[in-house]
Amino acid sequence: MKDLKIVFMGTPDFAVTILKTLVENEQNIVGVITAPDKPAGRGRKLNESAVKVYAKSVGLNILQPTNLKSEDFLEELKALNANLQIVVAFRMLPKAVWQMPEYGTFNLHASLLPNYRGAAPINWAIINGETKTGVSTFFIDEKIDTGAMILQEEITIEPEEHAGSLHDKLMHLGSDLVLKTVNLIKEGSVTTVPQQETADIKTAYKLNKDNCKIDWNTSIDDIHNKIRGLSPYPAAWCTLINGDDDLDIKIYSAKKEIIEHKDTIGSIVSTKKELKVAVSKGYLIIDDIKLPGKRTMDVKSLLNGYQFESDAKML
Secondary structure (H helix, E strand, O other): OOOOOEEEEEOOHHHHHHHHHHHHOOOOEEEEEOOOOEEEOOOOEEEOOHHHHHHHHOOOOEEOOOOOOOHHHHHHHHHOOOOEEEEEOOOOOOHHHHOOOOOOEEEEEOOOOOOOEEOOHHHHHHHOOOOEEEEEEEEOOOOOOOOOEEEEEEEEOOOOOOHHHHHHHHHHHHHHHHHHHHHHHHHOOOOOEOOOOOOOOOEEOOOOOOOOEOOOOOEHHHHHHHHHHOOOOOOEEEEEEEOOEEEEEEEEEEEEEEOOOOOOOOEEEEOOOOEEEEEEOEEEEEEEEEOOOOOOEEHHHHHHHOOOOOOOEEO
C-alpha cells in the first residue's frame, strides 16, 4: 500500500465537491493549487475561488500562482514533496508541473473521453443531443485531455436535462471516480488504456457569444437542445424584434410542440399565458426568459407587463 501525499488543483464549485470527498475520506492532501483572487462586482472586491474558500475552511495549505512556469512556484510545489497530483477544472499544466510527482498527475474530465475534450464538455453533450455522457480519469500528457485512461463511468442524459442538473450529477459521479482512482494508485493496481483516435471524435469547444446564439432556422430538436445545453449558464440568446424594441434576450427553458403550421420561422405567437416561437415542424414554447436589465422570469410573469406586437419575431 503506497503512502500518498496529494496536491489537488482546481478552481470552481465542481472541483470543491471532489476535494471535499478526498478530505472526508482522509486522503493526505499536502497542498491545494487554485486560481489567484480576482476583482469582482461594482466595488472590485477581491473574490476567492470556490476551492480556496473550502480549502481555507478545513485548514489546507494553499498556493495561488499567477505563472505555473515560474521558478518560485516550481520550488514551492517541489517543497510540498507530493507524490500524486489531481487536477479538476483547472488549467493546462506545463510539463515541469505534471511530470513532477512519482505517481503522476491525473485529471477528472466530465465526458466519455475521447469525445468532448475541451472546455465545455457538459454543455456540448446536451447541445449535440447525446443520450449518454459520463466522467473519465486519465494521466495528463503534453496535449489537452489526451492522456492514458484510467477509469470511466457512464450516465444517462434525460430528455429534458439541462446543463445545470447534469453538471451536479457528473460532479458527484466524478467524486466517486476520483476516489476509486486514488485507491487503485494507492494499492499499486492501476492500469491504463490509450485513448482511441478516430476521425469522428467530437470536441467541446469553448463557449462564446457566436456559438451560444440560437439559429431559428435549424431543427426544433437542435434549438431545444441548445437551450438545454446552455442553461443556466451562459444561456442561449437571440434578438427580439418587437415594435421599436430590438433586444438581445436570453432563453433558459422551453418545450417542444410538434405540429404543422404556416407561420414564418422566428415569428412569435403570444397569448396572456403563453409565448411561443415558430420553427420548422412546430413551435418552441418558452418557459423562462431574461430581457436586458431585467431578472430572469417565467413567461407568465413577463406577459403580465410586456406586450408583443402582432409582427414580433426572434432573429
